[in-house]
Amino acid sequence: MAPIPITIVTGFLGSGKTTLLLNLLPQLRAQNPSYKLALVKNEFGDLAIDSQLASSSSISGVRELLNGCICCNLVGQLDVALEELRKTINPDRIVIETSGSAFPATLAMEVNRLARDTNGAYVLDGVVSVIDVENWKGYEDTSYTAKIQARYTDLIVLNKWELAGERRLDECLDRVGDLEVQVACVKSDKGKVPMDLVFGIDGALARSLSRETNGDAANGHAGHSHEHAKTHQSEVEVLSITLEATLGSNIDTSKLEKLLKSAPKDEVYRIKAVLAASSPIQSEDEASSDSEQSEGGRYIVNWAFGRWTCTPLKSEGEEHESSNGVVLRMTMILARYESKKWKKRLETADFLDLHGDQKGNLVVENIA
Numbered sequence: 001m002a003p004i005p006i007t008i009v010t011g012f013l014g015s016g017k018t019t020l021l022l023n024l025l026p027q028l029r030a031q032n033p034s035y036k037l038a039l040v041k042n043e044f045g046d047l048a049i050d051s052q053l054a055s056s057s058s059i060s061g062v063r064e065l066l067n068g069c070i071c072c073n074l075v076g077q078l079d080v081a082l083e084e085l086r087k088t089i090n091p092d093r094i095v096i097e098t099s100g101s102a103f104p105a106t107l108a109m110e111v112n113r114l115a116r117d118t119n120g121a122y123v124l125d126g127v128v129s130v131i132d133v134e135n136w137k138g139y140e141d142t143s144y145t146a147k148i149q150a151r152y153t154d155l156i157v158l159n160k161w162e163l164a165g166e167r168r169l170d171e172c173l174d175r176v177g178d179l180e181v182q183v184a185c186v187k188s189d190k191g192k193v194p195m196d197l198v199f200g201i202d203g204a205l206a207r208s209l210s211r212e213t214n215g216d217a218a219n220g221h222a223g224h225s226h227e228h229a230k231t232h233q234s235e236v237e238v239l240s241i242t243l244e245a246t247l248g249s250n251i252d253t254s255k256l257e258k259l260l261k262s263a264p265k266d267e268v269y270r271i272k273a274v275l276a277a278s279s280p281i282q283s284e285d286e287a288s289s290d291s292e293q294s295e296g297g298r299y300i301v302n303w304a305f306g307r308w309t310c311t312p313l314k315s316e317g318e319e320h321e322s323s324n325g326v327v328l329r330m331t332m333i334l335a336r337y338e339s340k341k342w343k344k345r346l347e348t349a350d351f352l353d354l355h356g357d358q359k360g361n362l363v364v365e366n367i368a
Helices: 017-031 050-055 075-088 104-117 136-142 144-151 166-177 204-208 225-231 253-262 339-348
Strands: 004-011 037-043 061-066 093-097 122-132 155-159 184-187 236-244 268-277 297-304 307-312 328-335 361-366
Touching (some): 017 093, 017 122, 017 155, 037 075, 075 093, 075 104, 104 122, 104 144, 236 339, 328 339
Parallel strands (some): 037 093, 155 184
Antiparallel strands (some): 236 328, 236 361, 268 328
C-alpha cells in the first residue's frame, strides 16, 4: 500500500493557516470528488475552534491535540492521532496544522521517525509556512518562533498582502531575505493558493531532517527541553474563559463587540470563541455588505489582529466537548506579561455578559 503523504502547515498566530486549508479542499474535491483529506489540528488552549470549522467543511476526519505544543509536550500523541486516521479513514492525505508557536523542524523530524517506525506508512511531503504580511513586521521583531517558521520550510505562503499593500509586501520579503535562506514564496489570493503549489512540493529540506540533525536546523529542537520552553512557549500567555448560564441564554453581542474592536494588536494576538447568540457579530467588512443576517444559534468567533469572522456552527453533528453546553467558551492568546492585566480586565469590565437581565458565572483562568 502506498504511503500516506503528510503536509505540515505552520505559521504564527493568526496568519491564516486554517483559511488556507479550507480553500484547498474544494480544489481537491473538484479534481476527485471522493478525495479524503484528514486533519491533525494542534490548538493553543483547551478550546477546539479551528478543528470545528474544518469539520464543518467536509474534511474526512479531524483529530485535535489541545492545550500544548505538538512539537514538544504533545509530540508523543502524534503517532496515536495518525494511526487513528489511517485505520478509520485511510485518507489520501493528512495535513498537520500546528499551533501558532510550533517549531516546524522538530515536527518534521518526528514525522520522518514515524514513517521509519511504521515501515513507510507515511511520507513527509513538505512543510508550508504561512506569513501574515500585514502584521509580520510587528511579530517578527518580537518572536523567535516566527522567524524559525519562515526559515525551516519548503514553501512560504504570503497571506493578507492585499490588506497591507505592495510596500509592506516588499518590506516583508526583505525581512525574510535577511534570514539568508532560499525558500520559494507564493502570494495567496485572499487565502487561496493553487493546490499544486502546496501539495507535491519538493520537500527536500523537511525530509532531510532527522533526529541526528545537528547545527542550526536542530537549534532549540533536538535538545529542546529547556531552549524550547524559553524561546517559544514563553512568547505567549493563554487565558481560558468560560461563561456558564441557564439553558437558552445568549451572549450580549454588543458588549463582546466592544472587546473585539478595542483589543490592542500588540497585547492580544488571538481571540477564539464558541458562543450562543441571537445574531452574529458582524465585522466592519460584513456590516458594509448586503449579507443576510443569520438566525440565532451557536457561533464561532475567530479574531486576529483586529479583524474577525463570526461563523454559524452547523447544527448537524455534535459540538466538540470543549465547548458543548456552555454559553461561551473563549481562548485569548496574549503577548508576554499581559495575562494578569487582561484577566482582571475581563473579570471587571463589561465585555462578557448575558443578554437582558440574566446573570451567569464567569471564570477566567491563566493556563499558559
